Amino acid sequence: MLQSPYAVLRRALLYVPSSSQRMLIKSTSLAVDNVTYDLEDSVTPHQKSEARSALVNHLSKLSRPSTIGELAVRINAVSTAHALEDLTALAAQPSLDAIVVPKVNSASDLNFVTDVIRHVAPERFSLPASTAPPAQRQPIELIALIESARAVMDLRSICTASPYLKGLIFAAEDFAWDLSLTRTPSLTEFIYARSAIATAARAFGIPSTIDLVCTTYKGEEGTRRLEEECRNGKSMGFNGKQCIHPSQVEIVQRMFAPSADEVEWSVRVLIANEKATTAGKGAWTLDGKMIDAPVVGKARAVVAKAEKCGMDVDQMKAKFADQNPE
Ligand code: COA
Numbered sequence: 001m002l003q004s005p006y007a008v009l010r011r012a013l014l015y016v017p018s019s020s021q022r023m024l025i026k027s028t029s030l031a032v033d034n035v036t037y038d039l040e041d042s043v044t045p046h047q048k049s050e051a052r053s054a055l056v057n058h059l060s061k062l063s064r065p066s067t068i069g070e071l072a073v074r075i076n077a078v079s080t081a082h083a084l085e086d087l088t089a090l091a092a093q094p095s096l097d098a099i100v101v102p103k104v105n106s107a108s109d110l111n112f113v114t115d116v117i118r119h120v121a122p123e124r125f126s127l128p129a130s131t132a133p134p135a136q137r138q139p140i141e142l143i144a145l146i147e148s149a150r151a152v153m154d155l156r157s158i159c160t161a162s163p164y165l166k167g168l169i170f171a172a173e174d175f176a177w178d179l180s181l182t183r184t185p186s187l188t189e190f191i192y193a194r195s196a197i198a199t200a201a202r203a204f205g206i207p208s209t210i211d212l213v214c215t216t217y218k219g220e221e222g223t224r225r226l227e228e229e230c231r232n233g234k235s236m237g238f239n240g241k242q243c244i245h246p247s248q249v250e251i252v253q254r255m256f257a258p259s260a261d262e263v264e265w266s267v268r269v270l271i272a273n274e275k276a277t278t279a280g281k282g283a284w285t286l287d288g289k290m291i292d293a294p295v296v297g298k299a300r301a302v303v304a305k306a307e308k309c310g311m312d313v314d315q316m317k318a319k320f321a322d323q324n325p326e
């Protein structure tokens with residue numbers, strides 16, 4: 001059985017340019033599921049080496065703050081001269097939980113990253129749980145950025161390239177560049193690519209699917225656009241979204257958590273289902289809708305995710321304890 005996407009809590013992934021000392025410092029005071037320190041496109045070519053050193057210095061003094069779910073670094077693309085140096089300098093950092101690999105075009109990009117980590121920091125893939133410090137009890141995870149036509153066509157081989165691949169990200173700006181298309185607020189030009197990514201992730205058991213950046217981030221228009229994009233991405237099967245500014249994080253976390261209505265419905269389904277099962281009914285009715293095994297399965301997943309998101313599910317269970325099938 002594949003892990004349900006609802007089990008994952010990597011909703012907001014915030015990029016922090018490693019070239020900015022101010023933002024490196026700021027990042028440690030934020031409450032966010034994932035902080036991804038960027039060495040790629042937010043860092044100019046002549047700053048690469050300085051930014052890498054600044055990040056190594058920052059991470060070597062840092063243990064993961066409890067308000068941050070996961071620490072990651074976005075290395076430079078495997079096709080550049082920088083990727084090997086990035087991995088060599090950073091893979092062994094014990095506070096890092098994941099490596100974000102940009103411009104993954106084929107399986108060989110992930111094979112390269114996996115092989116380099118096995119070489120420069122083999123312990124990140126194989127530490128015995130009992131002896132490892134907490135941050136290293138899980139193997140370091142890989143998250144692949146899908147941002148070209150070639151990558152979308154090769155999703156099957158990319159998804160099966162490395163046992164450590166745990167997330168796919170869609171990046172709109174590079175994809176639009178590759179296809180010579182212009183991003184519109186409706187995002188219809190990306191439907192095929194985004195749907196292919198969400199579907200491939202499910203097919204190959206990759207739990208995390210992270211949607212495009214909302215580049216309009218300021219003021220009321222920024223909030224309205226972001227909420228609209230979150231609704232759209234969630235409806236396509238994404239379970240998280242990239243952020244570029246701290247002000248986007250809380251909105252993304254809220255929008256990618258189950259809504260209160262969704263949780264209430266799911267709790268009612270689960271409580272009534274116990275009674276229906278006792279009465280020997282596999283299919284039954286609630287609020288005029290037919291309920292059967294897949295609906296119950298989805299309800300279970302929603303409740304599990306709500307619990308992970310810190311929502312008060314117990315209070316809702318108590319409120320609807322008397323719920324019966326119709
Ligand atoms: N990570 C950490 N802190 C950030 C941040 C980020 N991505 N973006 C802004 N901040 C901080 C600022 O340093 C500032 O903190 P301070 O007042 O305590 O010093 C505060 O949040 C408010 O920032 P603001 O003045 O509104 O934004 P800005 O003009 O400094 O920066 C951007 C705007 C877009 C340049 C900046 O948000 C950014 O660089 N984002 C990431 C871009 C990126 O990584 N792109 C590549 C991936 S798509």
Ligand code: MG
Nearest residue numbers: 102147171174
């Ligand atoms: Mg990109």
